[in-house]
Structure formats: structure tokens, C-alpha cells
Amino acid sequence: MKKRTIAAGLLTLLSVVTLAACSKTSESSKIVTMKGDTVTVGDIYDQLKGTPTAQQTTLNILISRVFEKQYKGKVSDKQVEEAYNNTVKSYGGEKNFLSAISQQNYTKETYKQYIRAEKLVEYASKQEAQKELTTANYKSAYKDYNPEVTVQLIQMDDESKAKSVLDQAKADGADFEKLAKDNSKTKKTEYTFDSGSTNIPDAVSKAAFSLKKGEVSDLITTADYQSLQQGQQKSLYYIIKVTSKADKNANWKAYKSRLKEIILNQKINNATFRNAVIGKAFKKANVKVKDKTMNDIITRYAKAADTSASTTTTKSEATTANSDKTTEASTDSQTTAAE
Template identity: 30%
Template sequence: MKKKNFILSLTGLISILGLAACSDSSDSEDEIATMEGEQITVGDFYDRAKTDQNNQQIVLDMIISQVFTEKYGDEVSDDEVDQQIEDTFGDEDTLNQQLESSQMSRSELEETYRESLAVQKGLEDHVNLSEDDLNEAWDSYHPEVEAQLIAVTSEDEANEVKDQVEEDDADFGEIAEENSVAPSADNEGTVTFDSATSAEEVPDEVKEQAWDLEDGEITDPIEVSSEYGSGFYILRMNENQDKGEDMEEYEEQIQEIATDNQINDQEFTTQVIGEELQDANVRIQDEAFSDILTQFTDATGNQEESSNSSENSSEEQSTEETENSSE
């Protein structure tokens, strides 16, 4: 399922924890480096660092995380935190290596993920789905299918594989295990997915072609471009299904898709964050950071102006109707 990702990158986590450690253990006059007749203090570093755009983003992330954690943190369970860490790092060995290289503790990592999940909870709390939202999610939904997938890195390889799988008595699963660079190769290329499955698991270009296939049909090579370059996929449909006409049969999935669609909307998230910052009475004390909340305060300000305009319009209309009635 596609969700807006508020989990900060590992680099961001390290930066935030590093700044916190610095503020806890250092005085602004503490020396970082000395040279002939000169010195660089923690204060000097802060004065220079605070104007950097990346560091301003870190401060903004910290403000948003603390505001949402204060209000929604209790709604985040330990199991959810553990699951998010597992989804991000996979096995414990990888996690421990990352923690060691970044000099972070498990508890520090858990706390930061808890804060990010609290933001997710806060956004979900503001979701209000209309009938149109549900219908839009239903129109784009395709139920789960089972297929086999082969991924290769070049068009020539893809054409060769396509020829192999079309031969009489060809074993698609065996060919997938021998040729595919996708994780599914370990399971004869077998994958299950629906329209909401993330593009990282099954590319959107592949899904779009899959819905029209009959059981047993095989696609031509499908080119997929990403930030890492191009790849080619060949898919065999094992078991497709039509969703039918009854949306209630998939009510839970449709609700989740519609919720994700709303949370993924930038205007919605900006508005919600602005409201929460306003409710928490956030005030910037350092002039260097005076503009970091502007996008959110502008959003809430525009909503208030729109609301006031609507109220004034209603009042004017009511007054006019009263006057006309008196006449």
C-alpha cells in the first residue's frame, strides 16, 4: 500500500540526534578547534550552520515531530515501531551494522521512528472521506492477482528471455530463477499484488499491463525507468480476477486507498501540519529560522480568510433577505 513516508532518512536521523547531543553536552563557548591566535567555538559553528538550508529542514522536522508526538505519540504501539524498523532495515544484522556505523543506539532509533509514526497518526486523524473520495479509490482499484515476474537489465536480455518462455514446454519459474534480478526470483518469480502495491515491489508500468491479461498470458518486455536507470520486465499472469460491481466487498481496501490518497495530497498535509502547529502555539525564537513555518502558516491563514469570507457572505445574504422581507 502506498503511504506518504514521514520516516526520516537515516542521514536525517543521524543529523538530528547529533544536534541534540551537541546541545546537551556543549556550551556555546566550548572550543571545537584552535589555531594561531584563533579558535572556532560551538557558538561559531551554530551561527554558521543554522543558516544552511538542510539544517533548517532538520529543525522544521524536529518541530513537527515534537508537536505530533506530544499529541499523538500515545497512539503509536511498540509493535508498530518494530514493524517499521523491520520494513526499513530487514534483518537484525543489517540494522546493527547501520546503528554501529552511525553511532546510534536502538532506543534512539526507536524513538525517532515513534515520532515519525505519530505524524502519520495525526494526519490520519484529520482524514474525512467523502463519497467522491471512495468512488475515486474504487475506480482505480484492482484486486490482488498472482503472477510470475522476470526482471533483467537490458532489452537484449529481455528479448532472449521472452523467446525462452514462449518455447514449447518452457518452465517460466525455472527461467525466472535463472535470469531474474528481482527478489521474486527466489520463488520462481511468483508475486502477488493489487493496484495499491508499491511501485518498489511491482512497477506501475507492469501493473498497468497486468490487469488486461488472461490467465496464462505473457507480456512483451516492459521497459521501466527509474532514478537508477532502465530495466525490463516480463510477466506471466497466473490468476487474474475482476473486481465486479460490489464496492462493499472490498470496503476495507477502498477505505485504506482513499485515506492514503488524501494523506499523499500535499495541500492536505500542509494544511493539517499548519493547524497542529497553530494549536501547539509554536513560536520561532531565533530569527535565523523565522521563515521555516511560512508554508504552513500561510495555509492555515488562507483557510481562515476563506472561512471568514464565507461567514461574511452568509451574514450579508441573511441581512439582505431580512431587508427584502421587511420591504
């Protein structure tokens, strides 16, 4: 516990040092005095500036300040509290959560600051992602889309028991609903989802889409992400039975609203796309790192923004070229008809 407290204290000090390094006056501020010598803010900064922790802290501060200014008022305190409470709940309570984040040098308040910054980046990413709502992208999303399926689900954390339950579920005349209620770790045993849903493990949804109505899956093994968050490595075991499955409409426009959500979510959660959004915001704010040691903290964002701009230009040129070809073809057709 003492080590964690010291680590959290160092992070706070590091934040102060990182900001103070921008000012000559602050650099000379004395942190420690002794006979014949002193330790200044500048001394500490010089020692820490090259470390990953220093760079990450600087980046967090930078993102927070740039996005707060450019998207002021777009994220409320209520949104931050809701996100914080949901995260705490996933850890089984605040005590477990605070213990976990202290290992990453976060306090309750600094973690809320992190959430706010993340929410601001998410908002900016969503605005940028609106540009991706093209007919071509809608059709591409439709191609990969699987409409809603309803399953009865059994979740277990014991492999031996899961195999035994699977044998029972596969037997003729098995009452799957009763098996689910008697053996599943989850109170809820029926789920409806499509390929854009995020509340079901990918392996489970993939299995569901491959099954026909009335079929029972084989044993599906996934990582227990909650245990991973707590520093453990466990597995979860699933068995599902498909009870309802919608046919896919041949017209993509029937799913336009849902496809829009999927396209936006995929972009927002794509690291390269988010880096480009951050890079554009930094460029707009004219962010420049004065210390070469810290320069790497914005390089990847600048590159992502440049790549994004280049890709957008290429797409625009291709669209213009296709438009020109269409116009030429139309003109040639009209000329031939006149002749």
C-alpha cells in the first residue's frame, strides 16, 4: 500500500514538473534544500522527462487541455460520473477499482480527468466519423452485417462442469431453458443481438450466426476479461441454443439506421482513426514540443493526421476522376446520338 501511495505521489509531482518545465522561473523553484545544495523542479524534470511515465503524463495533460478548449461544454460532469460508476461496477465495487487503478498511478480524481479527456476525444471522433457515412461504406457494412438472432445462453467458469452440461444439452429431448437456469452464472439466460452488438463476446456471436434455429453450439471458450482487469487469467465457457433468427433483407437500406451506428462505432474505436483526430486537434492548436526528448509524444499523432489527410485527398481525386469519366461518357453518347 505504501509503495502505491508513493507511486501516486510521484505521478502528481511529475504532472507539476512537466507543466512547470515550460517556465524558466518554475524550473529554478526549489523542491529540496540542504547544506551547500538544492534540488529544483528543473533537476527533477531532467531526470524524469525521458521516461514512459513522463511522456504519458504530458500526453494526458496535452489532450485534456487541447480538447477542453476546442470542444468546451460537449462533455458534462454527469457523463463523466456515469462512465466512472459503470467502470467501478465492472470491477465489483469502488474498493477493488481504486486498488486496481492505484497500480497504474491513478487516483479517483485523476482517473475522472482521464475519462473526461477520453469522452472529449470520443465526441471529436464521432464528428469526424460522420464524413465516413458514404453509400460505399454503407454497402460494405451491410455485406458484413448479420441481423438479429435470439439465443438461450449458459455461462460457466468450470470447464469440467461445462463439458458435462454440454453433453446434457446435446441429448435428445433436452430442456435447454432449464439447463440454463440451473447452471448459468448469469441471471439472464436469453439474449438478442446482431453483429454490431458489443454486449456479447465475439466468439459467442460468431457461433450464433453460424447456427440454424434450434441448433445447440459446441463449447465456446473465451477469456474472462473481468479477471484480467484484476490481474488474474481465467476462462469462461459458453453453450448457446438459437431460438430465433431473422432473415437478411436483400436491400441494405432496410438497415441504414443500424449500419450508421456500426460504422460510427467502428471508426470511434479504431486506434488509427482516433490518433488522426487527435493529430488534427494538435495541429489546429499549433502544438509544438520544445524539448526533443518529449517529441515522440506527438509524432505518431501528426503522422496519423497526415496519412488521414492524404487518404482523404486520394479518395476525393478518385471521385472527381470517376465523375469526369461519367461526364465524358455521357457527352460521347449524346454526340453519337446526334450524329
